[in-house]
Amino acid sequence: MLPDYLSAEGEQRCRRLLAEVTVRLRARPAAAAVLVPLCSVRGVPALLYTLRSSRLAGRHKGDVSFPGGKCDPTDRDVVHTALRETHEELGLVVPEEHVWGVLQPVYDQRKVTVVPVLAGVGPLDPQSLRPNPEEVDEVFALPLTHLLQAQNQGYTHFRQGGHFRYTLPVFLHGPHRIWGLTAIITEFTLQLLAPGTYQPRLAGFSLSRR
Template identity: 85%
Template structure:
C-alpha cells in the first residue's frame, strides 16, 4: 500500500528523518546538486524528471536526470544550487520552505559529489513549465506507484575487463529508462517515502548519510 507521503504527517516524518543529514551536508562543498521534485499530478504522488538535451556536450546528453547542475561560487549552499538550477532549466520556482531536506550524496565516475535535495512542489501541471531547450529535451513524471511496482524495477551489472565491478538500480517501463545516478537517487527517495513498501535489494544502500 502506498503511504500518503503528501500529507502533512508524511511530510513531517520525512523532514525529521532528513534533519540530521541536512544540517551536516547543506553547507558542505559539493560539485553539483539536483532537486528531487515530489509532486502531485491529478492527485497522484509522482517524481518529476527531465530528459537532458541531446545537444549538450558530454557523455550524459540524452540521459534522464533530475533538474540540477554545478554549484556556483555565488550559491549559498547546495539547496540554493538545486533551486536555482531548477528555475533556470524548467522555469519552476520552488520556494525554500518547500524543501524537505538533503538526501545521501552520490558520486559520479570522476568522484565528484552530487547532492540530492528533496522538495514537495505540490500539484503540478507539466504544461505550465518552461523547459530551457538548450538543456532539456523533455519533462515527464513517474507516479510513485509505478516506481514501486517490482516489474518496473531492475538492476544493471557493470563489468570492466571481464570482471564484475558494481551493480546499480534501474527503473523501467516509463517513457524513458531511469538509470545511473538518477536511479540511485530515486532509490534513496523511495526508501524515505515508502519504507514499508520499497526495500532495495542492494546491500549497503541508505537514504542519508555523511
C-alpha cells in the first residue's frame, strides 16, 4: 500500500527537504515559474495538469504543462509568479502558506530558467475549474499511483547534428502524453514524494548541469 502523500507527516518531510533550496531560489531572479499542484481527486492523491491552448503562439501550444508563465517585474518572487499565473489561467486561488517549497530549476532549449513551485491545493474536482480559454484548452489530474507505475513511464532520446544529446522522461497512458520540461518536473516531484517507490528513468540526470 502506498503512503499517504497528503498526510501532515508527508508534507512536513517534503517541506524540510525543500527548505534550503526554497530560500536560495526565492531570492534568485528567474525567467518563469510554474505551480506543481498536488491535489486530492475523490480522495486519491494526484497532480493537476493543463493542456495549453492550441491558439497560443509558439512551439509549445497544445502541450501538457503545469500552470505558470513568465515572471512579471511586479512579482515579489517565483512563488508569487506561480500563484499569480495559476489564478490567471485556472481561476484557482492557492494561499502562499499552502506552498511546500521550490524544486530545482529546469532549463529549456534557449537556456531559460523555469522554477517549479510545489503546493498542496487540497480536494479538487478538475471539472469544476473554469480555465482561461485563451491559455488553456483542458485541465486534468493524474493519480500519483498512475504516474508511479512502470508501465506508464518511458523515455525519449534526443539527437542533434547526428549526435546523441540527452534523454528525457515521458509519462504515458493518461489523457495526454506528458513530455519535455513538464515530464522532468513530474519526475523531480515523484522523487521527492516517493523516494522508496519511484525509480528515476534518468539516473543522475539534471538539466541544471547541461
